[in-house]
Every structure is written in C-alpha cells, then in structure tokens.
Amino acid sequence: MKRNAPFFVGYLPVPRDLRLVLAISAIAFVLAFVIAAWAVGISQDNPGDGRFRFDLGRQTVTGVLEMRPYPVLHVIEGSKAIETGETLMLSGGGKFGVAPRANQLDDMVVNAKGILLNRGTIRMLQIGNQRRDLTAGEGQPTVPEPVNLGRWRLAGEICDGKCLAGAMRPGRGIAHKACAELCIQGGVPPVFVTTQPVEGHEFMMLADADGGPIMEQLLEKVGIYVSLEGRVEQRGSIAVFIADPNSLAVLP
C-alpha cells in the first residue's frame, strides 16, 4: 500500500479521497450490468415459428392410426385447420407419448381431439388427456402404402418432434438435449431435421433400423449435428427415416 494512499475502514466514514473512486466504481458496475443485459438479451437467436395453435381452437379429426415407429394419424376426415389426406404425428400432454392409449387402436379408424402444433411443414396433434379424446371410429381403415424414397446418408439433428414443432421455443439444440431425450423416452416421436431435404422433406420421423422406436445409440446423439444412413419412406404426407444406428457419425 502506498504511503499516502487514503486508508479505508468499513465502519468509519469513507476518506474524502476515496469517495470519487467509489462513486465511479459503483456507477461503472451498475452500467456494465445494464449494458451486458441489453447486449446479451437482444442477441438471442430467433426460436423459429413453431407454436401451439391454440388460436385455431381444439381440432376434431378422424383418421387411421398407424403405431410404428411412433403413432401417426392418416386423416380421412379433416377439420378447418387439418386437411383430409394429411398425416399427423401424435403425442400426449407434456412429455408423454400417446402409445399406451393408442396401442389397442392400431390400424383402426379413430376419432382424435386435440391441439395442433406446427412449425413449417412439421405438424403434430397433441391429443387431449380425456379418454373420449381418442376413441374408435367408423370407416374403412386404409393405411397409405409406403413409398420407398431410396437409401440416403443425411446430415442433421435428432430432435423430439413436439418441442421442435413449437411446444418449446427454442426446442432444439444442445441446451435442450436433456428435455428432448426425456420427451422421446416418454414416447414423443423423434424427428430428424436434415440439411439436405429428400423429395422436399426437411423433417422426417425417425425410426430405428428395425422400423421401431429409436434405441439408446441414437438417443445419446439427440441435439448434436450428426450424419446417418438409412432408408427413407413416404408414409402418407410425412417421411420416415429408418436409420441404421451403426452408420451414425458425429459431425463437427
């Protein structure tokens, strides 16, 4: 300490020579925090246009339920917001899938009620929690024939379809990784977001090599930029990527 430096003792009045230093320090710290908050706050990335479509109201549609790899509905009688012929991924509330309620309705015509989520071309129906929100319907259960779109090696990200569709904003990336894994473990359909669209499909529902739900090997790589090889099928209006987990490579 310099000989002539003012000496500060907390419980005594602040020496005159230190008052200006302290006042400037206090103002500088407060200003720095305000500026940092503004700079960091306004630089947040756009989370995209995904959202719950509460504005469109509760949707009631009829369609054919297909359970593998994850529940989807091929709509045969649409609503104002959902066209006939469209294929919708299905989920339950929160991080729950709809499979436990839908298993006994596989390949059957069902009536489904819920809230639509959509982000670009990805669309999902969150089925209501009541038993009457997913019931057996009447009609001919015709599942569209899958169309083979070929074998592809695709680069992109494994996401959970619900958060990506707008349940969370943002609903993808590494910060969201654990949430996405919980959703997929809960039965929400996973989606592969590809950087190289296949026949116009930027989002594909993801299936494991056996055509069923994805297993640990793919689950670990949720939220990371990866490449995967597998077969792409068109099922109704959506694409399904049946990926070989052994072909997975993490990309820089």
Next chain:
Amino acid sequence: MSVKYIPVQWNRFKSFYDLVVLAMIMGFLWVFVHLVPGVLPHDPAINPQIHNMRAFGSCAFFLLTAILLIGPLARLNSRFLPLLYNRRHLGVLTCFVALTHATLVIRWYFVFSPTDRYVALLNTNTAYTQLLGFPFEAFGIFALLCLIILATTSHDFWLKFLTPPVWKSLHYLIYPAYAAVVAHIGLGAFQDQQNPTFGLWMVLCVSAVVLLHLAAARHERMISDPSALGPSDGPWQALFPADDIDEGRAKVARISNGERVAVFRNNGRLSAIANACAHQNGPLGEGQIIDCFVTCPWHGFQYDVTNGRSPEPFTERVATYNIRLRDGVVEVNERANPPGTPVEPLDIPVRRPGNEA
C-alpha cells in the same frame, strides 16, 4: 469486528455496498426480463421460462466475474480495497441468482414427464464420454454446490469455527466454481448460439479475470516483503533500519521460518506483531495505527500493537515478537510469543546532528 455472532453487523458502507449490488442485479434482470422481450422481433417469442432462465443464468455468470475481478483489482491498487470489504454479500446474492436459474431450468426442462424431475436431471443425458452433447448440467450442478457451500459458510461463525486457513482454502472453491460455470455455458448454451455476442462477452470476462490475476501476481512478486537481512546471533535476525518505518505505519519482513513480521512505529516507539490478521489473515502490516490500535486494511479488525490483543470486549489475538535495535537496525527474535503476550515497546534513540557514524 465481532464479540458475538449476529447475522449481519450493518454499517453505512455495508448498506451502500449492498444497494449497489442490488442495483446491479435488479438493473440486469429488469433490462433482460422486461425491456428486451419488447424489442426482440421474434414471432412467436422465446418461451418466457427459457428467456428468464437465460436472464438469471447470465446474471450469475457476470456476478461471478465481478467477484473474481475485485480481488486482483484490490491487490493492484489499494483504492479498490473497499470493493473487497463486503464481497461476501455479493457472493451470497450470486448464489441466490444461480439458484433461481437452476430452479427455472428444472421446473421447465425436467417436468411434465413420468420421471421425477431430479432423477431426470441426473439420469437423462449420461453421455459423459463425448465432448459434443456432454451433460453440461453436471458442471452447473457442481458450480451451484460450490456457491451454496461458500454462501452458507460465509459468516464469521464459520470463519472462527473452521479457522482462517481452512476457511480461506475452502473459499478458493470460487475458482473451480467459475471454471465449471464457463464449462457449463461453453458446452451448453454457447453451442447453440448463432449470434456470437454472448460468446464474445464470455471471452471478454474470462480474459479479464485471467489477465487481472496474472497482473496481480506479477505485482505481488515485485513488491513482495523483503526477507530478513540475515541471522545476527542465536534466534535474533536483522530486519531493516528503524528509520525506514514511518510513524503510524509498519514495515514487514519475512523471517527464516517463513513467517511475516510487521514492525510498527507508534509515538516514536517500535513494536512487532504477526502480519496475519486473526480474522481473515489480512495483511496487518499494510494497515495503519488508528486511535493507538493497528487497524487491518481488509475489514478494520484492530489490535493493540504492544500486546496483539483486540480492544475489549473483542477477543481476537495475534502473536507478538521481541525486538531489539543494533546499530539502528531492527532485530527480531524469530520465536513468536503466544498470541496476546505483552511486549514493552522499544524506544528509538534520537540521533543528534553530527552524531552519525
């Protein structure tokens, strides 16, 4: 100084200090939480829950940075010592901000699921063998635990209970906590950001912390206390000329056993005490004598220079040393007296003009 334990011994400066810290935190959160959403062009907006967890998380990071800047600033320039005075309150408030961030994260990302939220937090992402997608939450949990330990042991009760050396060692946890926060952000949110602004702020903050610590270490080396001039006879060691000590101040030397001794000049008489304050090992030799008591520059703890005892009713004590003068040079007996042992101050012979050797 404390004779009994009460939650906070308020004084005007502590109140001012806490008001400034609250202004920093409230200013940050008010801008981030209330002003920023109004100007962001996103439609639909970022989830308020995610927006708020980012606000509290980044606020905690900047607060931790401020905490770590204060130490080296005070070492480089004693005018910044007042910023050190109430830093514990800054640490406790930082812990609350970080805790709020963690609560918001758990109550948003780890709920609405069949898995218990805390089990989900620990069990969901377990990819510890990969760098990309590493469970960055683990770093956040570690940092939060460190902050909780630091906040709960910040009171003087723990300082006395654990003893200053153990307490100080424990409170170095602030460094692994900061490193963990940097890893938490770097392997988490930072990976997703396309806009580089937050990354640049992070680099700026971490660089400032590292560079100021290096500068302070260099400064400490340059002004380090001189060693004793050498052994005189037996346990006596020669330190420095008595004339080098200014009235009301001390000069410090490191003796052969590694201890630092502060020799004070008070009313023309010399007394020696241990340099480390009994409170937080502050450098008593950099203090001043106020109202006949040595006053520590860190928190104002006081000691009678002739016996190393705090004025009653306070009970802190430091060791005293026996000193003597030989040819105008102060010599110290390297064997410290038990803390609080009275030692008669040493008169400095008045040199008459023309009497010098």
